[in-house]
Amino acid sequence: xxxxxxxxxxxxGLQFGLMLFLLAAGLTLVFGVMDMxxxxxxxxxxxxxxxxxxxxxxxxSFVIGVLGAVGLTGLFGMALEAxxxxxxxxxxxxxxxLATFALILILNDGVKxxxxxxxxxxxxxxxxxxxxxxxxxxxxxxxxxxxxxGSALAIALYLxxxxxxxxxxxxxxxxxxxxxxxxxxxxSALFTLVFGIGAALCxxxxxxxxxxxxxxxxxxxxxxxxxxxxxxxxxxxxxxxxLVGSVLVGCIDTLGRTGLxxxxxxxxxxxxxxxxxxxxxxxxxxxxMAVVLAVRPQGLFPxxx
Amino acid sequence: MIHRTLQSAxxxxxxxxxxxxxxxxxxxxxxxxxxxxxTLSGPSSALGVDIRDGFLLGVKLNGGKLGxxxxxxxxxxxxxxxxxxxxxxxxxxxxDKVDFMTGVVFSNIMLAALPEAYDNNVIYISPNAAxxxxxxxxCNPLFFAVSxxxxxxxxxxxxxxxxxxxxxxxxxxxNYQAGKDSLAGFKRTFKGQVVxxxxxxxxxxxxxxxxxxxxAAKPQAVYIFLPGGMGINFxxxxxxxxxxxxxxxxxxxxxxxxxxxxxxxxxxxxxxxTAHWSPDFTNPANQKFMAEFQKEYKRVPTLYASQGYDAxxxxxxxxxxxxxxxxxxxxxxxxxxxxxFDSVRGPFKFNxxxxxIQNYYVRTVGSDSKGGLINKSFNEPILxxxxxxxxxxxxxxx
Numbered sequence: 001x002x003x004x005x006x007x008x009x010x011x012x013g014l015q016f017g018l019m020l021f022l023l024a025a026g027l028t029l030v031f032g033v034m035d036m037x038x039x040x041x042x043x044x045x046x047x048x049x050x051x052x053x054x055x056x057x058x059x060x061s062f063v064i065g066v067l068g069a070v071g072l073t074g075l076f077g078m079a080l081e082a083x084x085x086x087x088x089x090x091x092x093x094x095x096x097x098l099a100t101f102a103l104i105l106i107l108n109d110g111v112k113x114x115x116x117x118x119x120x121x122x123x124x125x126x127x128x129x130x131x132x133x134x135x136x137x138x139x140x141x142x143x144x145x146x147x148x149x150g151s152a153l154a155i156a157l158y159l160x161x162x163x164x165x166x167x168x169x170x171x172x173x174x175x176x177x178x179x180x181x182x183x184x185x186x187x188s189a190l191f192t193l194v195f196g197i198g199a200a201l202c203x204x205x206x207x208x209x210x211x212x213x214x215x216x217x218x219x220x221x222x223x224x225x226x227x228x229x230x231x232x233x234x235x236x237x238x239x240x241x242x243l244v245g246s247v248l249v250g251c252i253d254t255l256g257r258t259g260l261x262x263x264x265x266x267x268x269x270x271x272x273x274x275x276x277x278x279x280x281x282x283x284x285x286x287x288x289m290a291v292v293l294a295v296r297p298q299g300l301f302p303x304x305x
Numbered sequence: 306m307i308h309r310t311l312q313s314a315x316x317x318x319x320x321x322x323x324x325x326x327x328x329x330x331x332x333x334x335x336x337x338x339x340x341x342x343x344t345l346s347g348p349s350s351a352l353g354v355d356i357r358d359g360f361l362l363g364v365k366l367n368g369g370k371l372g373x374x375x376x377x378x379x380x381x382x383x384x385x386x387x388x389x390x391x392x393x394x395x396x397x398x399x400x401d402k403v404d405f406m407t408g409v410v411f412s413n414i415m416l417a418a419l420p421e422a423y424d425n426n427v428i429y430i431s432p433n434a435a436x437x438x439x440x441x442x443x444c445n446p447l448f449f450a451v452s453x454x455x456x457x458x459x460x461x462x463x464x465x466x467x468x469x470x471x472x473x474x475x476x477x478x479x480n481y482q483a484g485k486d487s488l489a490g491f492k493r494t495f496k497g498q499v500v501x502x503x504x505x506x507x508x509x510x511x512x513x514x515x516x517x518x519x520x521a522a523k524p525q526a527v528y529i530f531l532p533g534g535m536g537i538n539f540x541x542x543x544x545x546x547x548x549x550x551x552x553x554x555x556x557x558x559x560x561x562x563x564x565x566x567x568x569x570x571x572x573x574x575x576x577x578x579t580a581h582w583s584p585d586f587t588n589p590a591n592q593k594f595m596a597e598f599q600k601e602y603k604r605v606p607t608l609y610a611s612q613g614y615d616a617x618x619x620x621x622x623x624x625x626x627x628x629x630x631x632x633x634x635x636x637x638x639x640x641x642x643x644x645x646f647d648s649v650r651g652p653f654k655f656n657x658x659x660x661x662i663q664n665y666y667v668r669t670v671g672s673d674s675k676g677g678l679i680n681k682s683f684n685e686p687i688l689x690x691x692x693x694x695x696x697x698x699x700x701x702x703x
Contacts, residue, residue, distance in 0.1 A: 005521040012513040117347070120568045123545065128572070130547030138520070140545040143513070212542060213510040214534050258514045 004137045009255055015143050017250025018150025022205040023223060024230040024242040025157055026198020032174040032237020032303050034089055034191050037096045040103035041202065041227065042220025048073040048203025049210040049219065050111055053119035062124040066207040070200045077199020081192050089191075108217050118216035146208050153204065154243055161239045170194060174237035174303040226253075229285060233292050235299025244300060249285050256284045333629035334404070336375045339620065340397030341408035342390055342418065345382035349533060351564045352410045352609045353382075356432050358602055359610035360407065363617025366597055371617065372624025379403065387417035394421035404631045405430055407616050410609070412436040412455070412483070423447055426634060428641065432616040433609060435660060437486060441695030444658040449641055451619050452612045453581045454660050454693035455483070456490030458557035459530065461579035461665035461688050463494035466526055466555060468687070472497040474555075475524040477515060477531065477539070480504035487530035487557070493694065500524045505531075512539050516546045526553040529560065536560040537568050544572040553577065558680075561670055562607045566678045573670045573678055581661075582611045582650040583668045583682035590618075590647040605679060611649050622646035652690075658699035662692045 027041050048069050056065030084103075088096050122128070123142040130138040161167035169190055172180040181187050206219075213219065230249050234241025260280055264273035292300065341360060343353035357380055364376050379401055383390035390409060397403045398421055406422050409415040412434040422429045428447050435450035466474055476491065476499060478484030484504060492499060501522045503515050519527055527548070531539050536556070543554060558580025559565075566573045584595055584605060594614055598606040606614075619641065626640035627633065642655050656662050664686035673679040 002521060005517055008517040008520070009514060012517060015513070016511070120570075122541075122570060128545055130545070138547045140542070140547070142545055212538070212545075214538060216534070254514050258518055262518075 004134070005258075007134070007137060008139060009258055010251065011139060011143070011147065013251035013254035014247060015147050015150070015250070016254055017247035018147065018154065019205045019209055020223070020226055020230055020250055021154055021243050021246035022150065022201045023227040024234070024246050025239055026195075026201045027224075027227050028231040028234065028237055028239065028242045029170065029174070029194050030198055031231060033170055033177070033194055034173075035177070036085065036089055037093050037100065038085065039097060039100040039224065040107060041198070042224030043104050043107040044073055044077055044199045044202040044220070045206040045223065046111060046217065046220040047076060047107065047206070048199075049121070049206030049215045050115050050119060051203065052207030052210055053121035053215045054115060056121060057119075066204075069207045070203045073203030073206075074196045074200035077202075078192050078196035080199075081195035085195070086188070086191070104221070112217050118214060121210040121215050123211040142211065146212075149204065149208060153201065157201075157239055158243070166190075166193075171303070226285070229289050231299075233289050233299060235302035237303030238299070238301040241299055241301035241303075248288070252284050252288055256280065332632065334374060334631045336377055337371050337405075337620070337624055337629075337631060338377045338401060338403040339371075339379070340394070340401065340403040340406045341378055341380045342383050342393045342397070342406065343380075343408035344385045344410045344414070345380075347385045349385055349410065352433070352607075353408070355564075355607045355610040356408060356410065356613035356616075359598070359606065359613030359615075360432065360617045361613075362594075362598055362601055362610075363614045363621070365601075366593075367617075367621055371621045372626075372629060374624060374629050380408075383409065383414055383418075385411070385414070387414045390414045390418040391421060394418040398422065398425045398427050403427065405620055407432055407620075408613075409434055419445075419448070428634070428638065430616045430619060430641075432612040437693070437695050440658050440660045440693045441698035442700075444699035444701055446638060446659075446701060449619070449655065449659045450661060451616045452661070453663070453665075454695075455486060456493070456693065457581070457665060457688075457691065458559070458579045459487045459490030459528075460494045460691070460694075461667070462528055462555050462557060463491040465577065465579060465667050465687050466528070467494070467496050469526075469553070471526040471553060473500045473524045474498070474526045474528055475501040475503070475519050475522055475552075477503045477505060477512075477519075477527065477529045479507040479509070479531065479535065481507050484530055488528075491528055497525075505535075509535060510538050512542050513546075516542060516548060519552070520546070520548060524552055526555055528555045530557060531560065537565055540565070540569050540576075541572060555579075558582075558608055558668065561668070561680065562609075563605045563679070564607055566670060566680075571678070574672070576670050578668050578670075578680070579665055579687065580608060580668055580680075580682075581663055581665050582608055583666055583680050585679070585681050586649065586651060588647070588649070588651050591649040591651075594649045605677075615646075615648050615650070615653075618646040618648065619644060656692045656696050657701055658693075658696045659701070660693055660696070662690055664689050665691055 023045060030036055030038050051072050052065050052069035055068040056062055059065055088099055127141040127145055129141060131141045133139050161170060169185050230245040231242055234245030264276055343356050344350055345353045364378060370376055379397055381393045405428050407430040410433050415434040423445060431450045431452060433452050435452050435454045437455055439448055440454050474497060476488045478488050529539055554576055556576060556578040558578050561576055561578035622645045623637060623640035627636045644653060644655055653661060653663050665688040666682040667687050668680040668682045670678050671681045
């Protein structure tokens, strides 16, 4: 593969991985800290995208629209946690799965009633073209923005979790919840806050991916499966694990999709090569997960040891 | 299964013509009933809604009549599900006793429902789906396509690439039957070199990896068959990646129609696409259609709307020509096949397989008088009096 193409595909893989990380970060904290399986996490991604599309159209400003959507989705997540999900913490995982699956259906139809099945959302005009990174390497400016925002949030989240008091409480909750409570942590307020941050990160991903993909009902379900793969690979409850897992999954998927196709094209007819390429690339992610589970069942960077 | 269906359809039509002979002259009906089954809900509903609105507009402009008889149009939603369409066909045909069926958008849904019409000797007028199988070995006397054969837009695009002297093309389509058929259509007429063929996942939304490959392959042109939302995302990302500067993006007409132009916006300006109809055609039938459609529905019609409208005009002409004697199916079929109506697309006639022979045009997206975007056609057709490649395998002759 020529080096320019390799660099471009690596950037594509990183960009996809960072967006996965924004979803996986919230999911892994909720799962790790609260021991709660939240299938409706992808719905928050959808709500963020719809709110962004609505607010951008309303205000005419992309920045205000995205920030507004992030804030509103965070508040919505906190309200959801306080009103409904809190009652599920004590239940077993099956009840949590059933209740949050019901939530997916309700939120999908709720969004459909409010906004319709889809909304238009475009990248700001200044970022709609490409940028020349290296001679011969044109890269879409908007995807660079996603890379930048994703990296900044990853660093910020790492500092928040590793260097602040709140982060210490979150880590304490993730590694031993009973002990953290016994030491006097207000676990209930902490949970609400963590859930709100997770929802806001979902909204960032939804709002930023909206102009590239389609803002439509049900957009959260497919990406949620990959987010679960990421937290299983990274280790449940670990932000560092979620970051490494996301970038690995993003790169394996993107590079596999094209690199494998190129490899197969050398000795197979094109429709076989392009059918086998994506199929094997999407399996590759799960094969990787299976290998990680076999070698390190607790994930690459487990929160509990 | 297909053979059995064909046989029973043939038997049914024989039986019907015997009845007509025994009964002597058929009586004129007192009204004409049409079952219109289309996709009216879900993500693909825009297409079905335009077919329905075009058809109903045709009836309305005729004073609620078709061929002089009061017209009753029974509209129902197939919900994008083949089994639902089949049940609706059965209900329309057996309980409502309709004279014609029409309306379906998608080939797979239509193919599931068609046997209901064939088995009961009911004529189906297709306002959109026209798969190659029915053009060839599975052709049926009861099936009329008033749209365009599935391959036609792609053949026209291949021909356009030739006339533009584009020597190398990269092709993208979803990895399923219609995707492969479409690219085969393009390759049938294209004389240059295909430098890459990429079959993506059906329903894929992000094309970053494919676009990087296209950039590396350096083709002169890119041709895509990505219906619906897939095409909208591809075009947005293609423009964002800056590929439009060095490569020409060619599209089939339905990927550059009003329902794609609106969500993609200004990125569509200047793109070439191929179709059998364009909103700017100056023939009187089309000028009337464009004016009345926008007055009635406050939006620019798509290809689908023009096809629904033409379906109503075709039925109108045939019912008129048989003087309302709908029971005489053979005479009715002959009248349909003569197609004595002024189509909004201009010249139109049926081939022996009852698929259209018509002109195809290159269109380009430009600005309209109100600051929006709309398709404008080149004056000269790119393919003239064009039929399809499958007519030889159809057993119907003459």
